[in-house]
Amino acid sequence: MDKGLGAGIGDIISHFQNSSCSDGVQEPCIWASPGGARKIDIGKQIFCNRSLNMKNIVAVGFDMDYTLAQYKPETFESLAYDGTVRKLVYDLGYPEELLEWSFDWKYMVRGLVLDKKRGNILKMDRHKYVKVAYHGFREMSKEEKVEAYGNTLIRDAFDEPDYALIDTLFSLAEAYLFAQLVDFMDNNPGKVSKSTDYVRMYKDVRAAVDLCHRDGTLKQMVAKDPKTYINEDRSIVPMLKMLRESGRSTFLVTNSLWDYTTIVMNFLCGSHTLDGGITCNSDWLLYFDVVITGSAKPGFFHEDNRANLFQVEPESGMLLNTDNGTPMPQVGDISPGLLLKEKNGTCRIFQGGSVGHLHKLLSIESSSQVLYVGDHIYGDILRSKKVLGWRTMLVVPELEREVELLWELRDLRKVSFRSFHHTSSMFYDNLRMLKSSIRSDSQYIATLIGRLQYRFT
């Protein structure tokens, strides 16, 4: 754990290290601390770009998908890819040969931008200059890039509706399929209907991906066999226990609905059977004070959000405060019964609502007392941080390998830095000598000219 997190976290960590679980068995130390404990791999450490005093944090919240649940892209994204291709062929009339296509899950990365009109995939720098551009899978030349993106007087915003941002790991398959379709359309003009252009193709891919998320194509498969699609993470439960034992509230706010949430959370926090299966029960709820499913982030964080908050009955998944599906009138306030932590401390489960509801449920006085951990820069972080003032933590699994590489190559970098330093000092020394010799030469010439002038006058 990075020391930059401030004194508060150290207290919690030592507390956790000394603690034993309810059955009296000493649990393994998961966290490093100033006092020693286990060394944490560099790729698993926490880094901060602003100090955070954990003493001020009273509630810690988590997003679920791609935050607590790290999907395996090789299986999960392939599932999304295959499902999307099938929908394009069987529902939207695309040629059957698409079914033969395959997906390279390592090809696309987050941070890319799709140019829907031109069929291009762009990598930009932080100033929105297009550094690398591909048309389908063909790299564009410098001239093509300048012509498309470098000649406008007004800088392009590279935003919706003409562009799509690949800002979540869920979008990798979608970007790959778009590039494949662009190549396919360019090379087989007769095979795609005349009315279909790149923009139409993007819309079709988006709609098909969206449907895969909604109609059970993905979720049913994950539910049947979570370990094929989600990485096991044995540090989640100790982390949640540690936070709760430190006196903080914990909560989950996910866009997934209850039926799926409980399966994924059971897999991550629950007990596993001998054959590797999972036992589905409500034990994981012990680690949370409040769970909000179907939260519709980022709208959840809007202050003027009037979404109804429904209580979920965990056994049946039914929404309680509805009248045959029609929301019961809410007068803006949550009923006092829900506000009080139930006597036995059980978790309260909801669907929908808004951040105002959550603050009331957890008795949050100031939004700066909340730390929220998520994977989606727009859905989880931007609004909750900028508008609400929540403290935030972004989970970026891609950085793990990058940080490891930086660490592995640190000696090499030191050597190259030293050699660069040596070469550059030599260069500057030579430059200085050259400059001074030019200066003395020119002085010599000037003196010579002066003398000559004197002689001839």
Ligand SMILES: Nc1nc2c(ncn2[C@@H]2O[C@H](COP(=O)(O)O)[C@@H](O)[C@H]2O)c(=O)[nH]1
């Ligand atoms: N209808 C769509 N749902 C999508 C899409 N991409 C992802 N998702 C679903 O959102 C939640 C994310 O949950 P969270 O825990 O990260 O808040 C998950 O259920 C995904 O299946 C999409 O394009 N359309």
Ligand SMILES: [Mg+2]
């Ligand atoms: Mg997420």
